[in-house]
Amino acid sequence: MTSAYAIEVEALTKTFGTLKAVDGLSFTVEYGSVVGFIGPNGAGKTTTMRSLVGHVRPDAGRVHVAGRPYRDLADPLGTVGAVLETGAVHPGRSGRNHLRILARQAGIPRRRVEEVIDGVGLGQAAGRRVGGYSLGMRQRLALAAALLGDPAILMLDEPANGLDPEGIRWLREFLRGLAAQGRGVLVSSHGLPELALMIDEAVVVGHGQLITQQPLADLRKLGGGPTVQISVPEPDRLAALLREQGHQVLECAGPIVTVAGDDARSVGRVAFDHGIGVHRLLVEEPSLEEAYFRLTTGKDSIR
Ligand SMILES: Nc1ncnc2c1ncn2[C@@H]1O[C@H](COP(=O)(O)OP(=O)(O)OP(=O)(O)O)[C@@H](O)[C@H]1O
Ligand SMILES: [Mg+2]
DSSP states (O other): OOOSEEEEEEEEEEEETTEEEEEEEEEEEETTOEEEEEOSTTSSHHHHHHHHTTSSOOSEEEEEETTBOGGGOSSHHHHEEEEOOSOOSOTTSBHHHHHHHHHHHHTOOTHHHHHHHHHTTOGGGGGSBGGGOOHHHHHHHHHHHHHTTOOSEEEESSTTTTOOHHHHHHHHHHHHHHHHTTOEEEEEESOSGGGTTTOSEEEEEETTEEEEEEEHHHHHHHTOOOEEEEEOSOHHHHHHHHHHTTOOEEEEETTEEEEESSOHHHHHHHHHHTTOOOSEEEEEOOOHHHHHHHHHTTOOOOO
């Protein structure tokens, strides 16, 4: 029986000494979607991911991949690929040799090594010593290793770390592609905006607890609604006129008047009708960064 969920965490608790690293955490990841696992440093993300692949033994709760505990999977490498840490590779080996050794140990055919090298865009670097790899190349190599068994579930701990903008764009397309093939992907980060273009849903955690699990579009709304910002030489006068016309003026700071809503046209019209010159007029969309801060303020971490 395969489970409806790629990943299912239910009431997971893990304590180190007196510290509750994970505290009654529950969330799910569906096949065909990329879920961001997001929270400040020390929120319990890595501990949760390590529990999912059996590196950490939970004190309580259930951590299932493909419907069962990791240790009960008949074909672990073919079920879930995890990138939990980089740098555990023999520095004198080439990336290709490293992957060949992993493939041999797992009984995976050699040709699969070339497929994953191509898949992650390691290219020429595959033949070079891992000791000379940049952080971004190490991330790609670790991803290649996780993909060797062609797993339907991927779990990546901070994969955007060390990637340049080009690499982040590549990662985004790559993860979207995996989800489009029906795979379930869990990807952690300590910021929401970095993942905004990669994920369908976000699981936001703080102090080892779930803050919220929501589609990205809903989270965006938590950042507040859109606003119109208009920059003029007479901001106070314009603010008063806008209020008279029924606009909700949120702020008047320096030359900029901020108005609730996205009706730039009617805001601009008020200025025009009263002969106020407009230097700048724009609509600001609700910000994910703002949403993230509203959710997580006071939830960091170093405990
Ligand atoms: N093996 C361990 N022994 C003791 N404490 C640990 C251990 N692993 C994690 N912790 C503690 O558990 C808490 C959660 O750590 P975890 O690494 O899961 O957080 P994180 O969300 O991954 O943080 P970051 O964003 O910094 O990677 C931290 O306070 C950390 O110090
Ligand atoms: Mg971590």
